[in-house]
Amino acid sequence: MDGVAGGYNPRTPEEVFGDFRGRRAGIVKALTTDVEKFYQLCDPEKENLCLYGLPNETWEVNLPAEEVPPELPEPALGINFARDGMDEKDWLSLVAVHSDAWLLAVAFYFGARFGFDKESRKRLFHMINGLPTIYEVVTGIAKKQTKDKARSNGRSNKSGSKQLRPSESHAKPSKMPPPKDEDSEGEDEAEEEHGNTLCGACGDNYANDEFWICCDLCEKWFHGKCVKITPARAEHIKQYKCPACSTKRARA
Numbered sequence: 001m002d003g004v005a006g007g008y009n010p011r012t013p014e015e016v017f018g019d020f021r022g023r024r025a026g027i028v029k030a031l032t033t034d035v036e037k038f039y040q041l042c043d044p045e046k047e048n049l050c051l052y053g054l055p056n057e058t059w060e061v062n063l064p065a066e067e068v069p070p071e072l073p074e075p076a077l078g079i080n081f082a083r084d085g086m087d088e089k090d091w092l093s094l095v096a097v098h099s100d101a102w103l104l105a106v107a108f109y110f111g112a113r114f115g116f117d118k119e120s121r122k123r124l125f126h127m128i129n130g131l132p133t134i135y136e137v138v139t140g141i142a143k144k145q146t147k148d149k150a151r152s153n154g155r156s157n158k159s160g161s162k163q164l165r166p167s168e169s170h171a172k173p174s175k176m177p178p179p180k181d182e183d184s185e186g187e188d189e190a191e192e193e194h195g196n197t198l199c200g201a202c203g204d205n206y207a208n209d210e211f212w213i214c215c216d217l218c219e220k221w222f223h224g225k226c227v228k229i230t231p232a233r234a235e236h237i238k239q240y241k242c243p244a245c246s247t248k249r250a251r252a
Contacts, residue, residue: 011114013124020107020128023053025202027099030059031092031138033201033227033243039088042080050075051095053103057202073105089139096135104128137203140220200242201226215242 010016030038030051041061042049052060052075064074076098083091107128111121132142198205199212200220211224211231216239224230227242234240 009114010110013111013116013120013127016107016110016124017127019055019110020103021131022055022057023106024103024131024134025053025057025204026059027051027053027096027103027134028137028203029057029201029226030061031096031099031134033222034059035092035244036247039083042083044080044084046080048078049080050077051079051099053099073102073109075099075102093135093139096133096138100133100135103134132198132203134203137198137200142198142203197221199223199226200244213240215245216240217245218242 010019030053038051038059038061047063049061050064052062054060061080064077065071076095079095079098082094086094107124108121111124116124136142197212198221200215200218200222202223204223211229211234212221213224213227213229213234214221220242222229222242224234229237229240
Protein backbone atom coordinates (compact mmCIF):
# COMPACT_ATOMS: atom_id res chain seq x y z
CA MET A 1 0.00 0.00 0.00
CA ASP A 2 1.81 3.11 -1.25
CA GLY A 3 -0.12 5.42 1.09
CA VAL A 4 1.03 3.48 4.11
CA ALA A 5 4.60 3.45 2.95
CA GLY A 6 4.41 7.22 2.78
CA GLY A 7 6.46 7.45 -0.39
CA TYR A 8 9.90 7.25 1.23
CA ASN A 9 12.04 4.98 3.36
CA PRO A 10 13.64 6.51 6.48
CA ARG A 11 17.21 5.27 6.86
CA THR A 12 18.53 6.81 10.12
CA PRO A 13 17.19 6.52 13.68
CA GLU A 14 16.15 10.18 13.54
CA GLU A 15 14.32 9.70 10.24
CA VAL A 16 12.60 6.56 11.51
CA PHE A 17 11.54 8.43 14.63
CA GLY A 18 10.17 11.23 12.45
CA ASP A 19 8.16 8.61 10.53
CA PHE A 20 6.97 7.08 13.83
CA ARG A 21 5.98 10.46 15.23
CA GLY A 22 4.01 11.40 12.13
CA ARG A 23 2.09 8.11 12.04
CA ARG A 24 1.45 8.33 15.78
CA ALA A 25 0.09 11.87 15.51
CA GLY A 26 -2.31 10.74 12.78
CA ILE A 27 -3.65 7.86 14.86
CA VAL A 28 -4.02 10.05 17.96
CA LYS A 29 -6.14 12.44 15.88
CA ALA A 30 -8.32 9.55 14.70
CA LEU A 31 -8.97 8.45 18.28
CA THR A 32 -9.45 11.93 19.80
CA THR A 33 -10.25 15.03 17.74
CA ASP A 34 -11.51 13.03 14.72
CA VAL A 35 -13.20 10.31 16.75
CA GLU A 36 -16.68 10.88 15.32
CA LYS A 37 -15.43 10.45 11.74
CA PHE A 38 -13.35 7.43 12.76
CA TYR A 39 -16.35 5.86 14.51
CA GLN A 40 -18.52 6.22 11.41
CA LEU A 41 -15.88 4.77 9.08
CA CYS A 42 -15.51 1.64 11.21
CA ASP A 43 -18.84 0.17 10.09
CA PRO A 44 -19.15 -3.44 11.37
CA GLU A 45 -21.06 -4.30 8.18
CA LYS A 46 -17.95 -3.70 6.08
CA GLU A 47 -15.05 -6.07 5.50
CA ASN A 48 -12.01 -6.34 7.76
CA LEU A 49 -10.71 -2.81 8.24
CA CYS A 50 -7.45 -1.42 9.61
CA LEU A 51 -6.47 1.96 11.04
CA TYR A 52 -3.37 3.35 9.33
CA GLY A 53 -1.33 6.27 10.58
CA LEU A 54 0.56 8.07 7.80
CA PRO A 55 3.93 9.88 8.04
CA ASN A 56 2.29 13.23 7.23
CA GLU A 57 0.26 13.13 10.50
CA THR A 58 -2.96 12.00 8.84
CA TRP A 59 -4.86 8.72 9.15
CA GLU A 60 -7.08 6.44 7.13
CA VAL A 61 -9.35 3.45 7.67
CA ASN A 62 -8.81 1.00 4.86
CA LEU A 63 -8.65 -2.63 3.82
CA PRO A 64 -5.35 -4.40 4.51
CA ALA A 65 -2.66 -4.60 1.85
CA GLU A 66 -3.29 -7.29 -0.74
CA GLU A 67 0.34 -8.23 -1.38
CA VAL A 68 1.82 -11.08 0.65
CA PRO A 69 4.03 -10.42 2.47
CA PRO A 70 3.03 -6.75 2.82
CA GLU A 71 5.47 -3.93 2.20
CA LEU A 72 5.25 -2.95 5.87
CA PRO A 73 3.87 -4.71 8.96
CA GLU A 74 0.08 -4.44 8.99
CA PRO A 75 -2.10 -2.94 11.76
CA ALA A 76 -4.67 -4.99 13.67
CA LEU A 77 -7.23 -6.46 11.29
CA GLY A 78 -10.99 -6.12 11.74
CA ILE A 79 -11.14 -3.27 14.25
CA ASN A 80 -14.62 -2.43 12.95
CA PHE A 81 -16.16 -5.74 14.05
CA ALA A 82 -15.78 -4.97 17.76
CA ARG A 83 -17.15 -1.42 17.53
CA ASP A 84 -20.77 -2.12 18.50
CA GLY A 85 -20.04 -4.99 20.86
CA MET A 86 -18.01 -2.95 23.35
CA ASP A 87 -18.27 0.27 25.30
CA GLU A 88 -16.89 3.02 23.08
CA LYS A 89 -14.09 3.92 25.49
CA ASP A 90 -13.03 0.29 25.75
CA TRP A 91 -13.12 -0.09 21.98
CA LEU A 92 -11.00 3.02 21.43
CA SER A 93 -8.56 1.82 24.09
CA LEU A 94 -8.28 -1.55 22.33
CA VAL A 95 -7.57 0.13 19.00
CA ALA A 96 -5.01 2.35 20.74
CA VAL A 97 -3.13 -0.62 22.21
CA HIS A 98 -2.95 -2.40 18.86
CA SER A 99 -1.87 0.84 17.19
CA ASP A 100 1.01 1.24 19.67
CA ALA A 101 2.17 -2.28 18.84
CA TRP A 102 1.90 -1.59 15.11
CA LEU A 103 3.93 1.63 15.33
CA LEU A 104 6.75 -0.17 17.13
CA ALA A 105 6.66 -2.95 14.56
CA VAL A 106 6.96 -0.49 11.67
CA ALA A 107 9.77 1.47 13.34
CA PHE A 108 11.88 -1.59 14.08
CA TYR A 109 11.08 -3.08 10.68
CA PHE A 110 12.88 -0.07 9.23
CA GLY A 111 15.65 -0.57 11.76
CA ALA A 112 16.13 -4.19 10.70
CA ARG A 113 15.79 -3.41 7.00
CA PHE A 114 18.49 -0.76 7.07
CA GLY A 115 20.82 -2.61 9.43
CA PHE A 116 20.67 -0.50 12.57
CA ASP A 117 23.31 -1.58 15.05
CA LYS A 118 22.75 -1.92 18.80
CA GLU A 119 23.41 1.75 19.53
CA SER A 120 21.13 2.93 16.71
CA ARG A 121 18.30 0.71 17.94
CA LYS A 122 18.84 1.95 21.48
CA ARG A 123 18.75 5.57 20.30
CA LEU A 124 15.57 4.93 18.33
CA PHE A 125 13.83 3.30 21.30
CA HIS A 126 14.94 6.12 23.61
CA MET A 127 13.34 8.71 21.31
CA ILE A 128 10.15 6.67 20.97
CA ASN A 129 9.96 6.06 24.71
CA GLY A 130 10.08 9.80 25.33
CA LEU A 131 6.53 10.08 23.97
CA PRO A 132 3.44 8.79 25.78
CA THR A 133 1.82 5.81 24.11
CA ILE A 134 -1.38 6.27 22.14
CA TYR A 135 -3.13 4.20 24.81
CA GLU A 136 -1.92 6.60 27.51
CA VAL A 137 -3.18 9.60 25.53
CA VAL A 138 -6.57 8.08 24.70
CA THR A 139 -7.29 6.81 28.21
CA GLY A 140 -6.00 9.93 29.96
CA ILE A 141 -3.21 8.06 31.75
CA ALA A 142 -0.61 10.41 30.27
CA LYS A 143 -2.46 13.40 31.72
CA LYS A 144 -2.76 11.70 35.12
CA GLN A 145 0.97 10.90 35.14
CA THR A 146 1.72 14.55 34.39
CA LYS A 147 -0.56 15.72 37.21
CA ASP A 148 0.96 13.23 39.67
CA LYS A 149 4.45 14.37 38.77
CA ALA A 150 3.44 18.01 39.10
CA ARG A 151 1.83 17.28 42.48
CA SER A 152 5.00 15.53 43.61
CA ASN A 153 7.09 18.50 42.50
CA GLY A 154 4.73 20.82 44.37
CA ARG A 155 5.29 18.94 47.61
CA SER A 156 9.05 19.24 47.20
CA ASN A 157 8.92 23.00 46.58
CA LYS A 158 9.51 25.45 49.40
CA SER A 159 6.34 26.85 50.92
CA GLY A 160 7.11 30.29 49.54
CA SER A 161 7.60 29.20 45.93
CA LYS A 162 5.45 30.88 43.31
CA GLN A 163 2.68 29.01 41.52
CA LEU A 164 2.45 28.86 37.73
CA ARG A 165 0.34 31.54 36.07
CA PRO A 166 -1.02 31.89 32.52
CA SER A 167 1.15 33.60 29.95
CA GLU A 168 0.36 37.26 29.32
CA SER A 169 1.60 37.11 25.75
CA HIS A 170 -1.47 35.35 24.32
CA ALA A 171 -4.82 36.79 23.30
CA LYS A 172 -6.78 34.75 25.82
CA PRO A 173 -4.54 33.85 28.80
CA SER A 174 -7.27 31.86 30.57
CA LYS A 175 -7.25 29.39 27.71
CA MET A 176 -3.51 28.83 27.82
CA PRO A 177 -1.50 26.19 29.74
CA PRO A 178 0.53 27.90 32.47
CA PRO A 179 4.18 28.62 31.74
CA LYS A 180 6.62 29.17 34.59
CA ASP A 181 6.71 32.30 36.71
CA GLU A 182 9.63 34.63 36.17
CA ASP A 183 10.73 34.40 39.81
CA SER A 184 13.81 32.24 40.21
CA GLU A 185 12.50 30.36 43.24
CA GLY A 186 10.89 27.11 42.15
CA GLU A 187 11.83 27.87 38.54
CA ASP A 188 13.12 24.42 37.66
CA GLU A 189 10.07 22.70 39.12
CA ALA A 190 7.74 25.06 37.27
CA GLU A 191 9.48 24.50 33.96
CA GLU A 192 9.31 20.75 34.38
CA GLU A 193 5.62 20.88 35.31
CA HIS A 194 4.35 22.87 32.35
CA GLY A 195 6.86 21.20 30.05
CA ASN A 196 5.10 17.92 30.76
CA THR A 197 1.67 19.26 29.77
CA LEU A 198 0.49 17.07 26.88
CA CYS A 199 -1.78 17.95 24.00
CA GLY A 200 -4.97 15.90 24.18
CA ALA A 201 -4.93 15.51 20.39
CA CYS A 202 -1.35 14.80 19.30
CA GLY A 203 0.18 13.93 22.69
CA ASP A 204 3.15 16.27 22.26
CA ASN A 205 4.53 18.41 25.07
CA TYR A 206 3.80 22.07 25.81
CA ALA A 207 6.02 24.69 24.16
CA ASN A 208 6.14 28.39 25.04
CA ASP A 209 5.82 29.56 21.44
CA GLU A 210 2.59 27.68 20.69
CA PHE A 211 -1.04 28.65 21.27
CA TRP A 212 -2.93 26.21 23.48
CA ILE A 213 -6.55 26.00 24.63
CA CYS A 214 -8.16 24.03 27.46
CA CYS A 215 -11.46 22.16 27.25
CA ASP A 216 -13.79 23.43 29.97
CA LEU A 217 -15.43 19.99 30.29
CA CYS A 218 -12.64 17.39 30.33
CA GLU A 219 -9.92 19.95 31.22
CA LYS A 220 -7.51 18.59 28.63
CA TRP A 221 -5.13 21.00 26.88
CA PHE A 222 -4.85 21.13 23.09
CA HIS A 223 -2.60 22.81 20.53
CA GLY A 224 -4.76 25.41 18.83
CA LYS A 225 -3.67 24.03 15.46
CA CYS A 226 -4.77 20.50 16.44
CA VAL A 227 -8.35 21.59 17.17
CA LYS A 228 -8.38 24.42 14.59
CA ILE A 229 -8.78 27.24 17.13
CA THR A 230 -6.86 30.51 16.71
CA PRO A 231 -6.14 33.07 19.47
CA ALA A 232 -8.57 35.46 17.78
CA ARG A 233 -11.33 32.88 17.72
CA ALA A 234 -10.65 31.91 21.34
CA GLU A 235 -11.40 35.49 22.36
CA HIS A 236 -15.08 34.89 21.51
CA ILE A 237 -15.44 31.46 23.13
CA LYS A 238 -17.06 31.58 26.56
CA GLN A 239 -16.90 27.83 27.18
CA TYR A 240 -14.65 25.75 24.97
CA LYS A 241 -15.60 22.10 24.34
CA CYS A 242 -13.05 19.90 22.59
CA PRO A 243 -14.19 17.73 19.64
CA ALA A 244 -14.47 14.60 21.80
CA CYS A 245 -16.66 16.32 24.41
CA SER A 246 -18.77 17.99 21.73
CA THR A 247 -19.36 14.58 20.14
CA LYS A 248 -20.35 12.99 23.46
CA ARG A 249 -22.88 15.76 24.16
CA ALA A 250 -24.32 15.48 20.65
CA ARG A 251 -24.88 11.73 21.01
CA ALA A 252 -26.46 12.19 24.43
